[in-house]
Amino acid sequence: MNLKTINYNKANLEKGYTDRILHINLTDMEISVKEIPAETRKMFVGGRGYCLKLVYDGTTADTTYDSDENVLAFAGGPLCGESGFAGTGKFIIGSISPLTNTFCDSNVGGYFFPLVKQSGFDAISVTGKSDKDVAIVIDGDKCEISIENAPEIGNTLFEAEKLVEEKRGDSKPSNVSFVSSGIGGKNTNFGCINSVYFDVRRNRCRAKQAGRGGLGTVMNEKGLWGIIVKYDTSGGFSNKPADRKKLRNAGKELRNVISEVDPKSMRLRQQGTTSLLDMMNSNNLLPVNNYQYGTDSREKNVSGKIFEDKIFEQSKPDGCFAGCNLGCTKACEEHTLKTGPLSGKTIAVDGPEYETAAAVTNIGIFDIDTMLEYAWYCDEYGLDTISAGVVISFLIEAYERGFLTKEDTDGIELKWGSPETTMDLLHRMASGEKGFPSLAGQGIRYMKNWIAGRVSSRNGRVKEKVLEELSLFGMECKGLEFSMYITKESLAQQGGYGFALKGPQHDESWLIGIDQLNNEMPTFKQKAKALKWFPLFRTWFNIVGLCKLPWIDVRHPDAAKTDEPAKNLPTIDYYLDFINATLGTEKIEEDLLEDSERCYILHKLINIRQGYGTREHDIIPLRAMAPVFINEFESRKDYYYEYLKNETPNDIENKSDVELLKILQDYRIKQYDKLTDEVYREKGFDMNGIPTDETMIRLGFNNDEYMEIVRSARTNK
Ligand code: SF4
Incomplete structure (x- = not known):
């Protein structure tokens, strides 16, 4: 049933923009279409920049994820939806997060936002809350937007085709796409949002996920089942670029590099991103047993090669949007579920991606069947595979080390390497079962506190002391669980996680390959510079609506001839052509970095305003820097002995392992602290992590409101 419908005049999509935003307030069922001011477009470009601006403007320091006014924002970017170039189906979803209490965003691919853009919108903002579940439907052909009762399909992904069939009318199924979460999004703090589209090659619906930060939880909190878009694409996908020929040429060149x-x-x-499993395992970077170890001989059972040969259907290309010949969105077409409410059903699994597979190895499981089961159910429930897996592995370690008892876990015996226990806990968390499962669904930051309280009442220990111990190996920073890389031996990646504004997620900074594997930034200064340049460049991909993989994971053969091969500058030239051909501009690399830096600073300002933007919030758990316990140290004893001999001034002869471990930990903590100073200087922050007045003025943030945020943070120090 339609609860509210409006018709709108569709704005032309010209040179990458429609300059229109769709606002929906679910409390009073208000729908409006507004023009995006030229100043907003100039300052914040699109994608993450628009999400940041919407959330900044719509919320206050007191806003939490479940506040009525919290904004759930969706935005593509000027390059999103252009099928003449690889990697253009990406869009951003952002909001105040239930895990971090500040802005968090996630990027995701698929056809959803390209269809929204063709329907006339650069962004969507959802505020308010409905007391019953509703869906927003954008019909770009009829120029009609409605708020309807939520569809009556049962399991979101299992029955996705049913919904597409219902909504497509006379149109092709691929002209319908939707975003939605699931029951796990309702019952935990780490709900994800699925971006669902109909893949004509596989003749079924597929899903990509905006996984991080609990955005699916926000969606559920608003009573929003999801957003459905329909648009007739017989005219194809184009952003009406200023110079189509130049764009097509740049797109062709990049596709040639990818193919070669x-x-x-x-x-x-x-292999999709499962190809990372071998690379990470052979370099001690694959998380095993809550990031204690970086390698395991059982990895041979789950290698990228096995996924390539035995699991992934290879006969069809797998781009998550038209025009991507990198096509990493692999899938297993037949998996019979062995657990949970749909046990016995045969389904198709999209992925698993590396992050999902590594979330499973981090629980000590090296079995592809479990990886498929875990991946599918997380998507179906609307759960972030990373946070869910890191929570489970943390709880197992807390149990093993005696912080948790069977009484605390409602009788669940937590153990490494158990598919049964893992899937059982996952199902119970997702369904919101009262007691331990629903508490676990609140995330690691919450659980550290809860466990510390239990230990304190049980043993009479000081709660704060127990919390400190749990924080050594509870792998979260700013409230977000770490993504799936062991960072102990890469100082640059420690910074990549610690300084990431949304929390430890690699999309802001993935330096582990170039730092640890290729040793392309050996000096301290180089690491600090990289920790400014790479996050800004990666942010640029998120503000314009692009996938980073064709740049970051496909190194141009000519990159080796440049001074800094890691930047892959020959490929960046294609992107410069792409943006200039779309907008009709003559931007150079520095312009892209500056566009990005303004968005970066706005994110920093939101963090400061919400109380999370200063130095203490960039501190990472000890386990991200060094082994915490003696078993971890002893698993690589020879390596650490050599390391200490070469890197530290200490006399290490005749020292016990326990003493050596302490020397190592102290050294690593000091290194991270020193790196923090250096990176803050590079970024134009003071030593408390607050942008200096000079930085604010340089980037155009010199109005009273913005300046007041940084000045009052300095006073409160
Ligand atoms: S590289 Fe993969 S994730 Fe990126 S656009 Fe292509 S298919 Fe999608």
Whole structure:
């Protein structure tokens, strides 16, 4: 049933923009279409920049994820939806997060936002709350927007085709796409949002996920089942660029590089991101047993090669949007579920991606069947595979080390390497079962506190002391669970996680490959500079609506001839052509960095305003810097002995392992602290992590409101 419908005049999509935003307030069922001011477009570009601006303007320091006024924002970017170039289906979803209490965003691919753009919108803002579940429907053909009762399909992904069939009318199924969460999004703090589209090659619906930060939880909190878009694409996808020929040429050149390089390097087209499993395992970077270890001989059972040969259907290309010949969105077409409410049903699994597979190895499980089961159910429930897996692995370690008892866990015996226990806990968390499962669904930051309280009442220990101990190996920073890389031996990646504004997620900074694997930034200064340049460049991809993989995971053969191969500058030239051909501009690399830096600073200002933007919030758990316990140290004893001999001034002869571990930990903590100073200087922050007046003025943030945020943070120090 339609609860509210409006018709709108569709704005032209010209040079990448429609300059229109769709506002929906679910409390009073208000729908409006507004023009995006030229100043907003100039300052914040699109994608993450628009999400940041919407959330900044719509919320206050007191807003929490469940406040009525919290904004759930969706935005593509000027390059999103252009099928003449690879990697253009990406869009951003952002909001005040239930995990971090400040702005968090996630990027995701698929056809949803390209269809929204063709329907006339650069962004969507959802505020307010409905007391019953509703869906927003954008019909770009009829120029009609409605708020309807939520669809009556049962399991979101299992029955996705049913919904597409119902909504498509006379149109092709691929002209319908939707975003929605699931029951896990309702019952935990780490709900994800699925971006669902109909894949004509596989003749079924597929899903990509905006996984991080609990955005699916916000969606559920608003009573929003999801947003459905329909648009007739018989005219194709184009952003009406200023110079179509130049765009097509740049797109062709990049596709040629991808075709030449990928089959000989990462094989993303054949293995998807599971190709990272071997690389991470052989370099001690694959999380095992809550990031204690970085390698395991059982990895051979779950290698990228096995996924390529035995699991992934290879006969069809797998781009998550038209025009991407890297095509990493692999899938297993037949998996029979063995657990949970749909046990016995045969389904198709999209992925698993590396992050999902590594979330499972981090629980000590090296079994592809469990990876498929875990991946599918997380998507179906609307759960972030990373946070869910890191919570489970933390709880197992807390149990093993005696912080948790069977009484605390309602009788669940937590153990490494158990598919049964893992899937059982996952199902119970997702369904919101009262007691331990629903508490676990609140995330690691919450659980550290809860466990510390239990230990304190049980043993009479000081709660704060127990909390400190749990924080050594409870892998969260700013409230967000770490993504799936062991960072102990890469100082640059420690910073990449610690300084990331949304929390430890690699999309802001993934330096582990170039720092630890290729040793392309050996000096301290180089690491600090990289920790400014890479986050800004990666942010640029998120503000314009692009996938980073064709840049970051496919190194141009000519990059080796440049001074800094890691930046992959020859490929960046294609992106410069792409943006300039779309907008009709003559931007150079510095302009892209500055566009990005303004968005970066706005994110920093929101963090400061919400109380999370200063130095203490950039501190990472000890386990991200060094082994915490003696078993971790002893698993790589020879390596650490050599390391200490070469890197530290200490006399290490005749020292016990316990003493050596302490020397190592102290050294690593000091290194991280020193790096923090250096990175803050590079970024134009003071030593408390607050942008200096000079930085604010340089980037155009010199109005009273913005300046007041940084000045009062300095006073409160
Ligand atoms: S590289 Fe993969 S994730 Fe990126 S656009 Fe292509 S298919 Fe999608």
